[in-house]
Each structure stands twice: as structure tokens, then as C-alpha cells.
Amino acid sequence: MGALREEGYGLGCLLECAGLARSSYYYALSHPKAPTRPELWEAAAEIFSRTANGCGHRQIAMCLRAEQGVRIAYKTVLKMMREMGISCGIRR
Known part of the structure; x- marks a missing residue:
């Protein structure tokens, strides 16, 4: 406009x-529009790249909570993954 x-x-x-x-x-x-939790993008990408097919939003959320000590919901991780352009290849 x-x-x-x-x-x-x-x-x-x-x-x-x-x-x-x-x-x-x-x-x-x-x-x-602002990106969702940009400070966690690098850690999420590293967790995602650990396996050949990647891993889902629940697994990434669980790893972020355990390793980084971050309070984050899995729906927030899913939104973050959409913005990053990554998706799990296991079920697709």
C-alpha cells in the first residue's frame, strides 16, 4: 500500500x-512482525542438525529445556521452526 x-x-x-x-x-x-525468540535460533538449528532427518518441535523443545535451561513451549518452537524454514522429515 x-x-x-x-x-x-x-x-x-x-x-x-x-x-x-x-x-x-x-x-x-x-x-x-518480529522474529520469535531469535536468541534461540542457533541452538535450535544445532539440535535439528544432529540427526539426518532432523527432529520435531517437541524434541527440540525438550532439548532446549534440558540443555539450555530455557522455559519454552513446544508451540513456540514450532512457530520458530516455521520462521527458520526447517521441518521434520520423518513423517512427511
């Missing part, structure tokens, strides 16, 4: 075409 606004299109018209509320647009501008 930023590029179209620079070309001279009005914000009201763009939001109407997109079906987006003005408040939602400004909320998205003020809250950019």
Missing part, C-alpha cells in the same frame, strides 16, 4: 479496495 500511496492514490480508496479498516492499517504499521 505504501508504494501505491506514493504514486498518488488516496488511502481511503486503497483501503476500500482491500476491504481493510483504517485502524487495522495503522495498527499493522505500528506493530511490525
Whole structure:
């Protein structure tokens, strides 16, 4: 939307075409997406690379808790793995 606004299109018209509320647009501008727990990415990648097919989010979460002493939920590890672009090859 930023590029179209620079070309001279009005914000009201763009939001109407997109079906987006003005408040939602400004909320998205003020809250950019941040990576999930970037300080743990290197440790998770190392745990993932230990086996040939990798390991799943539950196994990585368990290893992070045991080895690093980190409090982390397995759903957070799953989200982190999606952002990193890694997935378990065992069940796929």
C-alpha cells in the first residue's frame, strides 16, 4: 500500500479496495512482525542438525529445556521452526 500511496492514490480508496479498516492499517504499521525468540535460533538449528532427518518441535523443545535451561513451549518452537524454514522429515 505504501508504494501505491506514493504514486498518488488516496488511502481511503486503497483501503476500500482491500476491504481493510483504517485502524487495522495503522495498527499493522505500528506493530511490525518480529522474529520469535531469535536468541534461540542457533541452538535450535544445532539440535535439528544432529540427526539426518532432523527432529520435531517437541524434541527440540525438550532439548532446549534440558540443555539450555530455557522455559519454552513446544508451540513456540514450532512457530520458530516455521520462521527458520526447517521441518521434520520423518513423517512427511
